Amino acid sequence: MVLMQGNEAIARAALDAGVRFFAGYPITPSTEIAEMMSVELPKVGGKFLQMEDEIASLAAVIGASLTGVKAMTATSGPGFSLMQENLGYAYMTEVPCLIVNVMRGGPSTGLPTHPSQGDVMQARWGTHGDHPAIALVPSSVLDCYRLTVRALNLAERFRTPVILLPDEVVAHMREDVTLPEKIDVCDRELPTVPYEWYYPYDDSTTDVGPLAPVGTGFRFHVTGLTHDRAGFATTVPAEIDRAVRNLKRKMDRFRREIIQVEHWNLSDAEVVVAAYGICARSAEAAVREARDRGYLVGYINLKTVWPFCFRLIQRVAETARAIVVPEMNLGQLVREFDRAVCGKTQVVPINRVDGEAITPRQIVDVVTELARPGEES
Amino acid sequence: MAEPRELNPSELMHEYLRPKKKFPHLWCSGCGIGTTMGAIIRAIAECEVDRDRVVMVSGIGCSSRMPVYVDFNTLHTTHGRPLAFATGIKVARPELEVIVVTGDGDVAAIGGNHLIHACRRNINLTVICINNSIYGMTGGQASPTTPQGKIATTARYGDFERAFDLCSLTAGAGASFVARGAVYYARQLEKLAAQAIRKKGFAFVEVVSQCPTYFGRFNKFKSPVEMLYWQRDNTVNVKAAPKMAAEELEGKLLRGVLADHEYPEFTELYDKLIADLAKEGEK
Amino acid sequence: MVAVRFAGYGGQGLLTAGLILADAAAVYDRKKVIQTQSYGAEARGGVSRSDVIISDEDIVFPKPDRLDLLVAMNQLSVDKYTSALAEGGTLIADATFVTTVTFPDYYLIPFTQLAREKLQREIVANVVALGALIELQGLVSKEALAQALAQRIPPAALNVNREALEVGFEAGREAATARAKAVQDYDIV
Numbered sequence: 067m068v069l070m071q072g073n074e075a076i077a078r079a080a081l082d083a084g085v086r087f088f089a090g091y092p093i094t095p096s097t098e099i100a101e102m103m104s105v106e107l108p109k110v111g112g113k114f115l116q117m118e119d120e121i122a123s124l125a126a127v128i129g130a131s132l133t134g135v136k137a138m139t140a141t142s143g144p145g146f147s148l149m150q151e152n153l154g155y156a157y158m159t160e161v162p163c164l165i166v167n168v169m170r171g172g173p174s175t176g177l178p179t180h181p182s183q184g185d186v187m188q189a190r191w192g193t194h195g196d197h198p199a200i201a202l203v204p205s206s207v208l209d210c211y212r213l214t215v216r217a218l219n220l221a222e223r224f225r226t227p228v229i230l231l232p233d234e235v236v237a238h239m240r241e242d243v244t245l246p247e248k249i250d251v252c253d254r255e256l257p258t259v260p261y262e263w264y265y266p267y268d269d270s271t272t273d274v275g276p277l278a279p280v281g282t283g284f285r286f287h288v289t290g291l292t293h294d295r296a297g298f299a300t301t302v303p304a305e306i307d308r309a310v311r312n313l314k315r316k317m318d319r320f321r322r323e324i325i326q327v328e329h330w331n332l333s334d335a336e337v338v339v340a341a342y343g344i345c346a347r348s349a350e351a352a353v354r355e356a357r358d359r360g361y362l363v364g365y366i367n368l369k370t371v372w373p374f375c376f377r378l379i380q381r382v383a384e385t386a387r388a389i390v391v392p393e394m395n396l397g398q399l400v401r402e403f404d405r406a407v408c409g410k411t412q413v414v415p416i417n418r419v420d421g422e423a424i425t426p427r428q429i430v431d432v433v434t435e436l437a438r439p440g441e442e443s
Numbered sequence: 444m445a446e447p448r449e450l451n452p453s454e455l456m457h458e459y460l461r462p463k464k465k466f467p468h469l470w471c472s473g474c475g476i477g478t479t480m481g482a483i484i485r486a487i488a489e490c491e492v493d494r495d496r497v498v499m500v501s502g503i504g505c506s507s508r509m510p511v512y513v514d515f516n517t518l519h520t521t522h523g524r525p526l527a528f529a530t531g532i533k534v535a536r537p538e539l540e541v542i543v544v545t546g547d548g549d550v551a552a553i554g555g556n557h558l559i560h561a562c563r564r565n566i567n568l569t570v571i572c573i574n575n576s577i578y579g580m581t582g583g584q585a586s587p588t589t590p591q592g593k594i595a596t597t598a599r600y601g602d603f604e605r606a607f608d609l610c611s612l613t614a615g616a617g618a619s620f621v622a623r624g625a626v627y628y629a630r631q632l633e634k635l636a637a638q639a640i641r642k643k644g645f646a647f648v649e650v651v652s653q654c655p656t657y658f659g660r661f662n663k664f665k666s667p668v669e670m671l672y673w674q675r676d677n678t679v680n681v682k683a684a685p686k687m688a689a690e691e692l693e694g695k696l697l698r699g700v701l702a703d704h705e706y707p708e709f710t711e712l713y714d715k716l717i718a719d720l721a722k723e724g725e726k
Numbered sequence: 727m728v729a730v731r732f733a734g735y736g737g738q739g740l741l742t743a744g745l746i747l748a749d750a751a752a753v754y755d756r757k758k759v760i761q762t763q764s765y766g767a768e769a770r771g772g773v774s775r776s777d778v779i780i781s782d783e784d785i786v787f788p789k790p791d792r793l794d795l796l797v798a799m800n801q802l803s804v805d806k807y808t809s810a811l812a813e814g815g816t817l818i819a820d821a822t823f824v825t826t827v828t829f830p831d832y833y834l835i836p837f838t839q840l841a842r843e844k845l846q847r848e849i850v851a852n853v854v855a856l857g858a859l860i861e862l863q864g865l866v867s868k869e870a871l872a873q874a875l876a877q878r879i880p881p882a883a884l885n886v887n888r889e890a891l892e893v894g895f896e897a898g899r900e901a902a903t904a905r906a907k908a909v910q911d912y913d914i915v
Contacts, residue, residue: 131531
């Protein structure tokens with residue numbers, strides 16, 4: 067057992083999962099990750115680079131990943147905004163990488179040392195064009211470790227950038243944790259065909275084709291332009307359609323494998339509190355207290371915010387009288403809940419944007435109001 | 444495969460291009476990029492670099508389309524960022540020969556910051572910047588190297604801004620090797636490119652090139668050939684310059700190797716760090 | 727469950743004090759611990775705080791609702807955080823800088839002055855305060871504290887920090903005796 071900080075757990079997990087390249091730019095409150103990687107990577111033969119900005123950081127990460135090395139960067143709001151350009155490139159070129167965005171208050175420079183959850187929609191739609199997105203949100207230091215490993219595994223498995231979205235509280239808090247003794251690590255699939263048969267964007271046999279490391283004889287082309295299966299730019303409508311749809315398709319097909327949600331007490335719940343990140347901790351404390359006081363309340367912790375767990379929420383909407391969604395923003399993920407329930411149940415947001423975490427008290431007050439027994443009859 | 448040196452020039456081109464895949468190319472007739480591509484290919488062949496080890500990285504623009512046509516590992520990235528992508532590739536796999544092909548808009552405007560930091564960082568990269576003094580792909584807008592007073596679609600009354608001297612810029616930022624060539628002097632260009640590839644450290648080659656379609660038409664050049672004559676008449680071999688009078692050199696661009704230093708190279712320093720730490724760990 | 731806040735100027739070592747306490751409780755005393763912090767943009771100056779919750783059970787919400795103990799290293803922190811103290815809580819303040827307290831249960835001990843005079847190092851005032859806190863309130867075993875200190879403090883500075891801890895214990899004992907005497911005197915009157 068050790069006392070470990072969230073950011074430290076992320077760096078530790080990345081090293082344990084085989085990350086051997088990090089490029090980044092200092093920014094509060096993510097800097098501890100870069101600092102730790104700069105010390106630890108050379109010890110295991112890995113490379114650390116401090117780049118001139120966040121645009122260059124993600125570019126270097128993508129370049130390194132293309133050579134077959136597991137690569138990542140870490141940043142916060144303003145830096146994540148700069149990364150959107152090359153994030154789109156990574157989606158388009160299907161290059162695995164991990165982007166950690168420690169959420170601080172925004173917009174703009176906002177609140178460098180205070181938490182928020184204001185980047186949830188940016189993680190989904192921040193870069194232009196239709197693209198898939200995977201974003202995981204830890205709510206404890208142990209989560210920081212586990213979800214970093216998971217994010218890297220998903221990135222390699224589905225040849226896509228994956229975003230880890232801790233908030234400042236989770237990233238900076240220290241907790242006593244016992245790290246898993248053994249972790250499952252997934253590495254990207256490599257081509258087994260002769261050089262001349264290789265197509266880097268071949269989806270004919272599987273949804274995710276193998277990715278050859280640059281410099282191993284395959285000599286393929288990579289471009290951010292909409293491309294055919296060989297990787298060359300195309301303007302043929304059928305090929306364009308196929309390329310854009312394929313990006314989404316692989317995510318749709320495997321959404322059950324990607325989405326990870328922790329929930330309990332849903333079966334008899336009149337009110338369900340659905341939260342993520344630090345708010346899930348407030349929600350857990352609130353739900354426990356409400357249950358102790360006899361209220362029928364359920365709990366959902368969305369460890370995966372993107373793709374969104376539509377089916378689960380649809381099911382909950384059939385039975386619960388209300389879904390309470392606490393968020394440290396002015397209501398971002400709550401829109402997905404609205405879309406999922408289609409008016410079948412009440413969706414009640416709790417929002418806070420003063421740089422402080424939503425407290426269990428705030429949630430208890432709302433929940434006990436909504437779940438008051440006998441109100442319906 | 445035959446030894447590249449035994450091939451005649453056209454066989455050599457055919458050997459290193461992707462003829463079945465992507466031709467015809469998209470460059471205008473009279474453009475300087477094709478000539479430069481030929482020089483780069485001959486330089487790579489001359490340096491006898493295994494093509495599987497060659498990674499050509501580009502950004503966005505006419506010159507940045509070169510990777511499409513050459514049979515290496517090729518990466519066509521985002522606007523201005525090829526140096527950052529190349530940095531990641533080279534640091535992750537120092538054994539690869541990473542060549543960045545870029546243009547004046549790509550490397551000096553949107554990618555200007557990456558350029559000066561790449562010079563400072565001194566990673567063993569080769570950068571070939573094809574400078575045609577204009578944005579070709581987007582239809583002829585002013586670039587950071589458009590000479591003052593020249594016409595572009597965003598500078599209809601003549602460009603107010605002073606042009607960057609890319610060689611002074613990169614030399615000042617600490618590049619190990621800086622050279623300038625011109626499309627008119629294709630043979631010299633080939634030699635400079637080969638020197639840049641062989642150079643251990645960050646090597647930058649500016650290629651004075653021509654865009655007859657936009658720059659030429661807007662600025663009263665009657666033909667591509669006239670633009671090539673301009674290169675002949677307005678550039679001076681750096682070796683000949685010391686013997687020339689000041690008035691002869693007035694307004695002329697120097698061609699040849701303009702800076703050549705031995706600085707510690709980043710990936711070597713990093714590999715040494717890894718080795719040292721491993722030794723420490725054994726203790 | 728006990729919630730402790732260390733507060734003062736950035737640079738007074740509040741984070742380190744919080745970390746040593748958290749380490750001692752978690753790693754060596756095997757308690758459940760969460761440490762959080764809040765700080766401004768200043769590396770030196772500004773108001774910085776470090777909160778440590780120590781519990782026998784899992785801690786769900788990491789931010790303390792009410793503080794049981796506030797260790798304040800300057801007047802600003804006393805003014806800002808006294809209202810966060812729970813009824814029955816205790817305020818321990820650095821008498822070197824704090825002149826006014828409005829909380830009924832408090833100890834005023836000149837941590838910085840002690841560090842300066844007894845150890846010639848103002849920088850270890852945080853560890854002096856930590857020593858006094860543990861002497862007065864328990865929270866963790868002294869063995870655990872010593873181990874955590876050795877873990878967090880670089881070897882070159884470890885001796886002076888160990889001495890600082892002793893100075894803190896001593897100051898805590900004196901403060902406790904003084905209070906006991908004051909209570910006694912009050913009874914006599």
